Amino acid sequence: MNSTHVNALHEPFASRVEPSRAGERLDVYLAATLPGVSRSQANELIRTGAVLLNGVPAKPSAKVQAGDIVSLAGPLPAPPQTRLEPEEIPLGVVYEDADVVVLDKAAGMVVHPSAGHETGTLVHALLARYPELRGEVTEPGSVAAQRPGIVHRLDKDTSGLMLVARNTHSLRYLQDAMRERRVLKEYTLLCCGALDPPSGRIDAPVGRHPTNRLRMAVVSNGRAALTEYETLESLGRYTLALARLHTGRTHQIRVHFSSVGYPLAGDSLYGKCTAPGLSRQFLHSSRLVLELPSGRHAEWSSPLPSDLAECLATVRGTLSLA
Numbered sequence: 001m002n003s004t005h006v007n008a009l010h011e012p013f014a015s016r017v018e019p020s021r022a023g024e025r026l027d028v029y030l031a032a033t034l035p036g037v038s039r040s041q042a043n044e045l046i047r048t049g050a051v052l053l054n055g056v057p058a059k060p061s062a063k064v065q066a067g068d069i070v071s072l073a074g075p076l077p078a079p080p081q082t083r084l085e086p087e088e089i090p091l092g093v094v095y096e097d098a099d100v101v102v103l104d105k106a107a108g109m110v111v112h113p114s115a116g117h118e119t120g121t122l123v124h125a126l127l128a129r130y131p132e133l134r135g136e137v138t139e140p141g142s143v144a145a146q147r148p149g150i151v152h153r154l155d156k157d158t159s160g161l162m163l164v165a166r167n168t169h170s171l172r173y174l175q176d177a178m179r180e181r182r183v184l185k186e187y188t189l190l191c192c193g194a195l196d197p198p199s200g201r202i203d204a205p206v207g208r209h210p211t212n213r214l215r216m217a218v219v220s221n222g223r224a225a226l227t228e229y230e231t232l233e234s235l236g237r238y239t240l241a242l243a244r245l246h247t248g249r250t251h252q253i254r255v256h257f258s259s260v261g262y263p264l265a266g267d268s269l270y271g272k273c274t275a276p277g278l279s280r281q282f283l284h285s286s287r288l289v290l291e292l293p294s295g296r297h298a299e300w301s302s303p304l305p306s307d308l309a310e311c312l313a314t315v316r317g318t319l320s321l322a
Contacts, residue, residue: 013071015210086124091125099166099292105158105159107158112147130164151174152178173293184288186286188283189240191263192264194239195239205225206251214269264283280307282311
């Protein structure tokens with residue numbers, strides 16, 4: 001098995017098979033449920049006895065049934081840390097000083113190496129432009145060494161502003177500022193439905209989905225997550241809104257809006273609502289406000305990229321013709 005594609009799981013893994021998945025092969029089910037594991041890797045894990053079906057080893061071809069429990073006999077081994085090599089990839093640098101870089105990330109760019117994305121990430125581009133990141137920001141061999149300088153992430157298909165630290169001091173400073181909610185992060189989004197109430201807060205814990213490990217969900221044992229929002233424009237079956245993140249959980253905005261019945265337009269993972277010409281979720285990191293490590297107040301704004309702007313114009317045009 002190519003272990004570079006398998007993430008270490010330090011938390012216990014157990015998944016109850018839903019009725020809709022009954023009859024699937026065990027290796028197929030595991031590959032669809034465990035993040036970063038391909039079917040061939042799942043097959044080998046099962047053959048080595050690392051996977052249990054209802055508490056006992058099974059064959060990859062075993063058929064799972066509704067209510068079955070698929071679990072791991074122990075944590076998966078941590079993948080070997082591959083050496084990051086700089087790559088000359090264009091970056092949308094909005095601001096830079098000795099401590100901080102502010103980027104306007106394009107949709108489609110993965111932030112740091114992960115399963116299936118060992119090259120061509122934003123981190124590879126950063127190392128080419130800021131080679132000091134390799135040794136200054138993280139200890140060699142650490143997990144964080146695979147994401148040097150990254151203060152917060154954006155999903156692959158989410159565009160917009162994000163922060164990068166250029167040295168250890170600024171990394172710690174920005175991480176503390178994030179944790180203490182001294183960084184204002186605003187996102188522009190288009191969701192499906194007429195937001196009711198038009199402004200408010202979604203305060204619900206977010207964690208890994210109990211049966212689909214590729215997704216996040218509002219779960220009682222998740223981490224605290226708070227999203228504040230306000231309607232910018234009512235557009236018939238859509239709402240253009242502004243969301244402010246007070247925490248930074250994986251997929252937080254997408255999960256929160258879906259959980260209250262207003263999934264983001266174009267988000268195939270958390271909803272089934274489409275929008276004209278849209279091939280990704282309509283979510284853009286549009287504003288950052290913070291006090292820099294130097295003590296200077298700073299803020300940046302990013303307009304909607306062309307694909308989202310065109311989608312919005314089409315929605316408005318359709319509404320005006322109705």
